[in-house]
Amino acid sequence: MATKTFSVAKLPGFTTTAIIVFIALYLPILTLVAYSFNASQSVAVWGGFSWDWYVKAWNNDAVKDATVRSLLIAVCAAVISTAVATMAALGTTRRKAFKGQTFIYVMINQPLMVPEIVTAVSLLILFGMVKQATGIQGIGYVIFAHAAFCIPFAYLPIRARLEGMDMTLETAAADLYATPWQTFRHVTLPILLPGVIAGAMLAFVISLDDVVITEFTKSGGQDTLPTYMLGQMRRQLTPEINAISSMLLALTIVLLTAFFLLTRKND
């Protein structure tokens, strides 16, 4: 008889545990989606099937306004943070190991480690000072804050991609008369692209659902979708929230699927 190798899958209760974990992960989401079709006013008592809450959410100007703002912020934050993260990744991998490398990594990934609420409060204070000094208002502050905390999320997949890339390719390009810029444009960037897209999508999704930092940095009338929903919950909870959440979920799933298909083709 062959010796059995250790396998987690063969431990007693493995299947049960796995099922419980999946239920814990997906039951709340399924409930949320299911109750978005609820005909009654309650988010907990089923009153029959209806599209009403979707129609209501779609025609709600406050929701529309918040959605447009959310998307604007997310797109801007994703573009800015991805550009910065790409440069940071190139700067930290395209060279020999240097003193303080770990320190630089920690610095770049700071937003992953510092509690979000601390960042939020400090930004609130800083922006307050800037606003008072310059008198400039606007959505730019929120975009700036989002771009900043999205950098590490964009940085990680880009760096992973760069580290897996053969540096000889860049040497070969230089050998074949490419200037440093041509090398970047025709070799490094195209090979890096799946990582850049992954980074941008991650940044987009992270920005889209941020509550804490947005809540602290936004001015009056600058609600994003998550902060609008939070505000709604303080007043009256209707399945409209479920409908909005479900649409947000659908958008995320579409994005992730698109990303998966895109990167699979490139490899």
Add this chain to the structure above:
Amino acid sequence: MLRPGLPAAQYDQNQRERVTLSQTNAVEARNAVKAFGQGDNAVRALNDVSVEIRKGEFFTLLGPSGCGKTTLLRLIAGFEMPTSGTILLDGQDITYLPPNKRPVNTVFQSYALFPHLTVAQNIGFGLEMQGRPRAEVKATVDRMLALVKLEELASRKTSQLSGGQQQRVALARALAPAPKVLLLDEPLSALDLKLRREMQGELKRLQTETGITFIFVTHDQEEALTMSDRIGVMSAGKLQQVGTPREIYTRPLNRFVASFIGETNFMPATSDGTTLTLAGGYQMPAPVLTKSGTVTVTVRPEQVKLSPTAEPGTLPATVRGVVYMGTDMNYQLHLADGTEIEACVVSDVTGEAALQAGQTVGVTFTPGSAQVLED
């Protein structure tokens, strides 16, 4: 090991003198030093190397790993700058010119093909970067595809190719911009034996057809002997000897060159400048310019002749063992002073050993085959 039975014609081909070609050197390194690290920890990958590589020749840098051959190649390509010394291309100083400004192309050990481009795009890359017109790029790519016989695979991604095909793409890509010098960094090491033999012939053919100077780096001595016009043997960051394959094999300058290229025997001897005295008082004439004193003599096993008895005028030896190797019979011999040497004799029809272990035999060397080493 190099088979002693290698036809003379092959040697002659290697020997071809290229005096008809221009006398300027394609590449020249003058006192090139490359040190890695700082201060006391610095390692000299290249230690004062000077070499002249002629136009249109197939020049091989041969040596074990870490001998500095790849470093020298990288200095010529421009991937590294020397710590001191000069690199000349066509008589022009290119020591500090960046790689993209040098009319020199490289075939990398890992091929380094661009994975996001097709075979044709890979081959055309250098020309595109030089800003050549579309039509010219296309014409050259087609010509290169034909040269390496890959016409059908032009629109494939490089990841869909076999090792041998990738190798050809790498070659075509490096040849397409018509460089003055082609550098090849152990390009055959990733291929299996059969494919390697095939590519050796192919490389030689391409070099003859294009007339481009090839600088080939390898640690495989047989590859070096069969392909090169001249070989530079390197060890420990120094150039040990430069010469034709025949010179390197038959006239090694030192112990390293003698033992790295083929099998050989080393015997201590004393010299008075004209005569060498070996173990047991055996004497033979010394090659010209031999210094006096204790020296090391080297003779290839196939130049060691055996007679069944230790007649006067021969070097007496005892047979310690016999190994049948197919083409040859290999005798391990023990000399009077304890030195072990080998003799390689072509097998006869029966494959039976003419001499038995334990037998005392007389050893002679083919006249002129003994070399006195510098160290």
